[in-house]
Amino acid sequence: MIPVAGDRRRPPASFLPPMTSTDANLQLFDRARAVIPGGVNSPVRAFKAVGGTPRFIARAQGAYMWDAAGQRYIDYIGSWGPMILGHGHPAVIDAVQRAVTEGLSFGAPTAREIELAEAILALVPSMEMVRLVSSGTEAAMSALRLARGATGRKHIVKFEGCYHGHADALLVKAGSGLATFGNPTSAGVPPEVVQHTLVLEYNNVQQLEEAFALHGHDIACLMIEAIAGNMNFVRAAPEFARRCRELCTQHGALLVFDEVMTGFRVGLQGAQGVLGITPDLTVLGKVIGGGMPLAAFGGPRAIMEQLAPMGPVYQAGTLSGNPVATACGLATLKEIAKPGFYEALATKTRTLVDGLQAAAAAEGVPFSADCEGGMFGFFLLPELPQNYTAVMKSDNARFNALFHGLLDRGVYIAPALYEAGFVSSAHTDADIDATVAAAREIFRTLQKQ
Numbered sequence: 001m002i003p004v005a006g007d008r009r010r011p012p013a014s015f016l017p018p019m020t021s022t023d024a025n026l027q028l029f030d031r032a033r034a035v036i037p038g039g040v041n042s043p044v045r046a047f048k049a050v051g052g053t054p055r056f057i058a059r060a061q062g063a064y065m066w067d068a069a070g071q072r073y074i075d076y077i078g079s080w081g082p083m084i085l086g087h088g089h090p091a092v093i094d095a096v097q098r099a100v101t102e103g104l105s106f107g108a109p110t111a112r113e114i115e116l117a118e119a120i121l122a123l124v125p126s127m128e129m130v131r132l133v134s135s136g137t138e139a140a141m142s143a144l145r146l147a148r149g150a151t152g153r154k155h156i157v158k159f160e161g162c163y164h165g166h167a168d169a170l171l172v173k174a175g176s177g178l179a180t181f182g183n184p185t186s187a188g189v190p191p192e193v194v195q196h197t198l199v200l201e202y203n204n205v206q207q208l209e210e211a212f213a214l215h216g217h218d219i220a221c222l223m224i225e226a227i228a229g230n231m232n233f234v235r236a237a238p239e240f241a242r243r244c245r246e247l248c249t250q251h252g253a254l255l256v257f258d259e260v261m262t263g264f265r266v267g268l269q270g271a272q273g274v275l276g277i278t279p280d281l282t283v284l285g286k287v288i289g290g291g292m293p294l295a296a297f298g299g300p301r302a303i304m305e306q307l308a309p310m311g312p313v314y315q316a317g318t319l320s321g322n323p324v325a326t327a328c329g330l331a332t333l334k335e336i337a338k339p340g341f342y343e344a345l346a347t348k349t350r351t352l353v354d355g356l357q358a359a360a361a362a363e364g365v366p367f368s369a370d371c372e373g374g375m376f377g378f379f380l381l382p383e384l385p386q387n388y389t390a391v392m393k394s395d396n397a398r399f400n401a402l403f404h405g406l407l408d409r410g411v412y413i414a415p416a417l418y419e420a421g422f423v424s425s426a427h428t429d430a431d432i433d434a435t436v437a438a439a440r441e442i443f444r445t446l447q448k449q
């Protein structure tokens with residue numbers, strides 16, 4: 001479009017003056033906020049929790065991203081989990097490039113969807129069938145509807161601090177007392193929509209038992225992040241996880257593991273493999289798409305065949321099982337299923353966490369951390385928190401100082417203290433060492449605050 005005199009629409013980017021290197025991100029942020037709410041297409045990217053100007057990423061390769069000003073970062077976001085192989089893995093790029101030449105989308109079944117479904121079922125023994133969708137939100141929302149349809153019940157249980165995407169029934173926070181039906185966390189969600197969502201405290205066995213004693217006959221499902229990456233990194237205690245399984249079985253409710261983040265991230269069998277718990281339904285995303293829009297939910301045949309077109313539970317999607325996304329996902333799964341992949345990844349992640357722990361200790365900064373496979377979390381707290389209330393006792397200001405100190409030193413961690421971190425197979429020992437050294441410099445200044 002060539003702008004003409006008096007044309008009040010903003011000229012396209014190519015007509016804007018070249019950006020100076022120092023404020024390239026700020027200029028883009030200003031432009032973005034003029035046309036996209038908050039300047040971002042997902043809220044956490046706006047740096048609202050940490051302040052400052054979001055980095056507009058121009059390109060990424062391996063463990064690194066470069067922003068609009070040409071600044072390089074060691075990337076511990078990995079697109080919030082998907083980039084377990086790092087950016088631009090040759091086998092993945094090759095598979096996507098070949099798929100693109102065959103067609104972008106058909107709205108018809110393809111052999112590759114079968115291949116990906118078979119690959120997922122081979123790696124997740126609790127699943128006999130799987131349905132592919134385009135986002136984690138869509139997968140969790142669909143699993144919820146399937147659980148209600150399969151059981152004929154309406155109540156659902158979730159836990160404070162767990163995030164399962166932005167479907168209305170799951171945008172809910174604890175009521176006044178925790179073991180109450182939830183209140184909406186978002187405008188636009190009528191109370192009626194969340195009146196059947198019971199919000200409990202994570203790792204609180206007594207409360208869990210009370211809830212099932214009261215409502216067990218009408219609970220369709222319990223949905224949980226068995227390693228809660230949306231509280232940074234909080235594990236379900238083994239006893240708590242066991243009771244979730246037992247109470248669901250006892251009361252005929254479905255146990256749903258939301259493994260959008262942990263699936264193929266904490267290990268080849270996800271959190272269910274780490275915990276040795278078999279859920280009824282599993283929700284997957286992120287890694288299985290390798291960075292493309294692809295997610296899934298699955299479980300036993302008897303439950304999955306309740307889904308349209310076989311059964312009465314409707315669920316659909318224009319781009320579900322997209323041929324380019326499935327090529328990306330398949331190529332990713334092929335790489336992570338190779339012998340030794342997770343052992344090497346877990347060693348790298350553990351080295352990072354141990355290094356950060358040692359650096360904080362050396363500078364007298366209260367610090368606790370945990371990791372599993374390629375996922376890690378840390379808290380500026382002396383002990384690992386066991387629930388959301390404990391996580392939120394973290395000192396926001398100190399975290400923000402750490403975040404910006406690392407960013408200024410070319411290390412990009414999650415811009416929020418309740419988010420987890422991710423290591424890829426592309427991260428090198430030198431990257432880990434540089435990250436620990438940068439953190440130690442900042443811990444030294446933190447202690448003086």
Ligand code: KE4
Pocket residue numbers: 042043044045080135136137138140163164165166225229230258259260261285286295419
């Ligand atoms: P998406 O709709 O964002 O693909 O997936 C929703 C979702 C579901 N379940 C779990 C356990 C998740 O972690 C997510 C999404 N995770 C966030 C990061 N905490 C995505 C980042 C964002 O919202 O921009």
